[in-house]
Amino acid sequence: MQFAAVNKLIFFILAVLSGGLSARLACRRLNFTEWIYLWAVSFAATMTAAGALAFKYGLSTYEIMLVFGFLSIVLLYLYFNNRKNFEREPLALNPAGLLLLLILAGSAVLRILLMWNTEFPLGDDSYFHCLYARSIQQAGRLIYSMAPYNPLPLKYPWGLHVMLAWASGMTGIPIHSVFKGALIAYSVVSVLGVFVAARRITGSYSAALWSAFLYGLVVNFGSIDYIRWGGLSNVFSMAALLALALLALKKDEGVRTGWMWPVFVLITAFLVHGSAAAVLYAVLASFAVVLFLRGGKGISDGLFHLVTIAVSIGAGAIVAPDIFSHLVNLGGVAGVFEEKYVGVMDFPLIFSIIPAAAAAAGFVILSRRPRQAHFPLFAWTLTLLAGFIASRYGAGLVNYIRSGSAICAFVPSRFVTDMAYPISIFAGAAFAWGFGKLGAVENRLLRWAVAAAVLALCLHIPFQHLHDKWGQTYAGPEEIRAMDWLAANAPQDSLIVNKTDAPGSYWVAYRSGRPTTITSFPQLFHLDFTNAERERNFVQAGMKLNHLVFQSRDWNLLGAALWYFPYSSIYVYSNGPIGVPWAKLAFRTKTIYIYQIKGGQ
Amino acid sequence: MTEMDNKIHALLAFLCAAGIILGIAGDAIFKLLGWAQ
Numbered sequence: 001m002q003f004a005a006v007n008k009l010i011f012f013i014l015a016v017l018s019g020g021l022s023a024r025l026a027c028r029r030l031n032f033t034e035w036i037y038l039w040a041v042s043f044a045a046t047m048t049a050a051g052a053l054a055f056k057y058g059l060s061t062y063e064i065m066l067v068f069g070f071l072s073i074v075l076l077y078l079y080f081n082n083r084k085n086f087e088r089e090p091l092a093l094n095p096a097g098l099l100l101l102l103i104l105a106g107s108a109v110l111r112i113l114l115m116w117n118t119e120f121p122l123g124d125d126s127y128f129h130c131l132y133a134r135s136i137q138q139a140g141r142l143i144y145s146m147a148p149y150n151p152l153p154l155k156y157p158w159g160l161h162v163m164l165a166w167a168s169g170m171t172g173i174p175i176h177s178v179f180k181g182a183l184i185a186y187s188v189v190s191v192l193g194v195f196v197a198a199r200r201i202t203g204s205y206s207a208a209l210w211s212a213f214l215y216g217l218v219v220n221f222g223s224i225d226y227i228r229w230g231g232l233s234n235v236f237s238m239a240a241l242l243a244l245a246l247l248a249l250k251k252d253e254g255v256r257t258g259w260m261w262p263v264f265v266l267i268t269a270f271l272v273h274g275s276a277a278a279v280l281y282a283v284l285a286s287f288a289v290v291l292f293l294r295g296g297k298g299i300s301d302g303l304f305h306l307v308t309i310a311v312s313i314g315a316g317a318i319v320a321p322d323i324f325s326h327l328v329n330l331g332g333v334a335g336v337f338e339e340k341y342v343g344v345m346d347f348p349l350i351f352s353i354i355p356a357a358a359a360a361a362g363f364v365i366l367s368r369r370p371r372q373a374h375f376p377l378f379a380w381t382l383t384l385l386a387g388f389i390a391s392r393y394g395a396g397l398v399n400y401i402r403s404g405s406a407i408c409a410f411v412p413s414r415f416v417t418d419m420a421y422p423i424s425i426f427a428g429a430a431f432a433w434g435f436g437k438l439g440a441v442e443n444r445l446l447r448w449a450v451a452a453a454v455l456a457l458c459l460h461i462p463f464q465h466l467h468d469k470w471g472q473t474y475a476g477p478e479e480i481r482a483m484d485w486l487a488a489n490a491p492q493d494s495l496i497v498n499k500t501d502a503p504g505s506y507w508v509a510y511r512s513g514r515p516t517t518i519t520s521f522p523q524l525f526h527l528d529f530t531n532a533e534r535e536r537n538f539v540q541a542g543m544k545l546n547h548l549v550f551q552s553r554d555w556n557l558l559g560a561a562l563w564y565f566p567y568s569s570i571y572v573y574s575n576g577p578i579g580v581p582w583a584k585l586a587f588r589t590k591t592i593y594i595y596q597i598k599g600g601q
Numbered sequence: 602m603t604e605m606d607n608k609i610h611a612l613l614a615f616l617c618a619a620g621i622i623l624g625i626a627g628d629a630i631f632k633l634l635g636w637a638q
Contacts, residue, residue, distance in 0.1 A: 293609050341637040344624030367614035370607050378613035385620035393627035396636065406636035 007061060008170050014068035015050065019043035021075035026261030027250050033100070034196045034246060040189040041243045042261070044163070044182075044236055045268040051162030052271065052319065054169075056142050061170075096205050100195060100212065107191045107216030110462045111184045114227045118473035119480060120507050121180045123230030127474070131510045132156065133164035133175045138513075144322070149509045149516070157323040159271025160233045176510070179232060186235045187226060190421075191216035193242035198425045200249040201377045202366070204432055211428025214355045215420065218458045219427075221350040222420025224465055231417070237276035238418055240265045241283060245376040248287050251301055252372065259308060266312035267319065274323050275410070277316075279418055281309050282387065286379040342413045343392070351420060352461055355427040358434075362426035365433050381422045388415035475504025475511075482592035483511035486571060489587070490514050491599065495567040502575035503591055516573070569599025 023038035024030065030038070046068070053059040053067065115121065120130075135146040136158065145154055164182075168175040194215040199208035215223055226235055244262055251257045269277040284305045291302035317324035348356040366374060392412035400406040434454075441447045475483070483504070486496060496516040498505035509516040571586065572578060572595040583595040631637045 290609055290613070294603075294605055341631075343628030343631060343637060344621065345628045345632075363614075363617065367610075367618075370602060370610040372602055372606050374610060375613065378610070378617060382613060382617050382620060385617060385624065389620060389624050389627060393624075393631065396631065400636060406631065 007065070011050075011061065011065050011068070011170060014065060014072050015043065015046045017072040018068050018075060019046040021072065021079050022046075022261055022264070025075065025078055026258050027247055028256040029250065033192065037189065037192045037196050037246070038243055038261075040186070040192070041239050041265060044186065044239070045265050047167055048159050048163040048268045048271060049264075051164075051166035052159070054166050055136055055140070055158075055162045056319070058141065096209060099209050100192075103195075103209065103212050103216055104188055104191055106462075108184065108188045110217060110224070110465070111187050111227055113466055114224075114469045115180055115184065117471050118475075119477075120176050120474050120504075120510075121183060121227075121230050122469070122472060122474060123228055124506075125232075126176070126179060126230030127506045127510060128156075129160060129164065129230065129232065130176045130179055130507075132158075133161040133168065133179075134510055134513075136161050137165040137169060137175065155326060157271055157274050157320070157326070159268065159320075159323075160236070160273070163272075179230070183226065183230065183232050183235065186232070186239055187223070188216070190223075190235060190239050190242065193239055193246075194421060194424050194428075197242050197246050197249075197376075197421075198428055200246060201371075201373050201425060202429050202432070203371065203373060204429075206435070207425075207429045207432035209428075210431035210435075211425045214358070214427050214431065214458070215424035218352055218461050219355045219420050219424055220352045220461070220465075222417040223424075224462070225350075225417075227469070233273040234276055234414070234417060236272050237269045237280060238421060240269045241280050241380075241418075242421060244280070244284060245287075245380065248284075248301075248305065248376055249373055251304070252291075252375075259304070259311075262308045263312045263315065266308060267316050270312060270316035271320055271323060274326050276414070279384070279387070279414065281313070283380050283383045284309055286383040287376055290375045290379050339411055339413055342416055344388075347416065350416065351423055354458055354461075355423060358427035358430040359423040360426075362428070362430035362433075366426065366429050377422050377425055381419065381426075384415045384419045384422070388412050388419075391415070475507045476591070478589040478591040479504030479507075480511065481589045482573065482587065482594055483508050485587045485594065486512035486514060486573070490571055491569050493567055494569040494571060494599070496571045496573050497597075498573040499575060502573055505573060508573050515567075567598070570597050571595065572597060 019042035020035075020039040023042040024035055026038055026042075027034075050064050050068070053064050054061075059067070120126065131149055132146055132154070135143050135149060142158055142162070143154070164175050164178050167173075167182075168178045171178070173181075191212050195208050195212035198211035199205060202208060202211075217224075222238075226232075243265060247257050247262060266277070266280065269280050288302035288305040291298035291305070313324075342350065351359075366377070391408045391410045395408040395410065395412075396406040399408060435451070438447055438450055441450075479502075486494075486508070490496065490512065492514070494514050496508055496512060496514050498508045498516045498518050500518060505516075505518055508514075508518075572583065572593075574593045574595065575591060577585075577593060578595055580595075580597075583597045585593060586596045587594040628637070
């Protein structure tokens with residue numbers, strides 16, 4: 001083994017140790033599945049911390065290893081001081097334990113298959129995240145624009161991207177593969193999170209298993225749908241929220257919980273996505289409100305949650321004042337993004353009909369069966385509903401009166417996405433109730449027939465997803481071959497005009513390492529050369545137009561305009577001949593034509 | 602579960618149900634007015 005490989009191995013052992021042990025100490029009484037879950041959340045936070053130390057504070061790998069080594073020793077000492085509190089868990093190699101393993105494995109297989117045929121992760125967000133991480137990796141420090149790919153100032157927090165860049169640098173695995181792996185792994189971790197939270201909330205193994213089953217294999221929005229758009233930052237944030245809800249329940253049961261771990265996880269959420277963290281703060285604050293209403297011990301518990309939020313915002317603001325300034329100005333951050341309308345009546349379709357209908361039934365069942373541990377579930381749902389109604393309808397109405405457009409910039413659908421978790425738990429409770437009733441039916445044939453029909457209805461959904469996504473890819477081998485040719489042959493100071501309709505064009509910058517005319521969402525500029533007034537102004541202003549999206553078919557006009565751009569060479573990444581005599585065909589694959597329109601011999 | 606816990610539970614459930622109804626009403630109004638784009 002090479003020295004560098006030994007280094008990496010030692011680092012991972014330290015990261016695993018600090019993650020695992022810090023999670024073990026987050027709470028004095030944990031059982032095995034809860035520990036594994038908190039450990040996984042901790043590990044993501046640890047990797048983010050390592051990325052921040054490397055790229056923000058400029059620490060070398062050795063210094064970071066020293067930090068984690070020291071942390072591991074302290075945590076080991078603390079661990080051996082109170083290991084007797086470990087809670088015994090009735091989940092082992094019994095049917096319930098095996099079912100849980102089966103559900104986790106099924107969720108993993110589904111997500112792996114959904115991405116089986118594609119080299120790059122699917123989704124508009126994926127190429128943005130990967131290019132952002134690549135820019136950080138290339139610069140070796142934090143960046144505030146994706147230069148040289150895109151000179152516009154970045155508004156997206158850097159937490160996820162330092163993590164991707166760091167993990168990729170440590171392992172030598174390309175950033176997009178780390179992204180894919182993390183998306184699959186943390187989707188499965190979330191299934192486990194739904195299980196451990198649902199078990200505490202409902203107090204029932206069968207309800208928890210059904211919740212995990214529905215979340216992992218049936219619910220679309222906020223679960224399987226993450227694969228479609230590349231919602232890794234949201235996956236991390238919600239995984240953290242499930243962990244914090246679990247700890248809130250433990251605390252409510254009178255178990256001692258530490259304050260450092262929730263703060264650590266909340267700071268990570270803050271760094272990963274400021275506005276997703278705002279959802280976490282709101283849900284935790286709603287827990288606090290419920291506890292205050294309860295009075296007595298509830299007041300100190302509620303204060304604990306509020307103080308945790310305040311400390312993590314304060315610490316986050318010290319680590320990343322740039323993210324903090326966006327957090328306090330959320331409207332400004334989201335102002336560039338307009339999303340497709342989703343209303344309450346669309347919920348059954350976007351979550352999938354079965355879990356949505358079951359969630360309605362589960363809501364009635366759990367409402368009629370009060371239980372102290374229900375409060376995180378109801379408070380979480382209520383907070384998201386309130387956020388959704390306020391941003392979708394409230395802000396929509398205000399915007400309509402002010403500007404004639406009922407669009408809300410604060411992405412109301414995020415509240416719907418985040419609702420998938422409580423919805424799965426409600427639906428799981430309904431399934432447990434329904435199957436309990438079914439078990440009491442005497443006619444055996446009827447029993448099996450109904451159970452098989454319901455399961456078939458549920459399980460057609462993963463197959464539907466596979467059918468839709470199988471073979472879907474943003475860039476196939478022929479496109480990647482063209483991008484690799486550019487990476488090897490285009491001079492560093494080249495611009496690549498990537499046609500919007502050419503397959504894989506959004507990944508050209510990431511793969512080739514050269515600036516392209518399409519960079520990344522959410523900062524697209526649509527310039528249309530057929531109506532060249534504005535474009536001429538840009539060119540005359542001497543602006544580097546590497547953030548334009550080219551829509552024109554008039555290559556003569558485009559070529560003439562591009563000639564003045566301050567790049568030594570200009571290439572066109574096209575899905576067909578561009579029909580311009582002066583453009584030189586430089587390279588060709590089955591699907592992609594690369595022309596050189598400036599520079600070279 | 603104390604009496605207070607029961608009350609809080611009922612309040613949360615009521616507010617969630619009210620939220621869904623309010624949301625459906627809002628959705629219906631937005632769709633009728635053609636704002637749902």
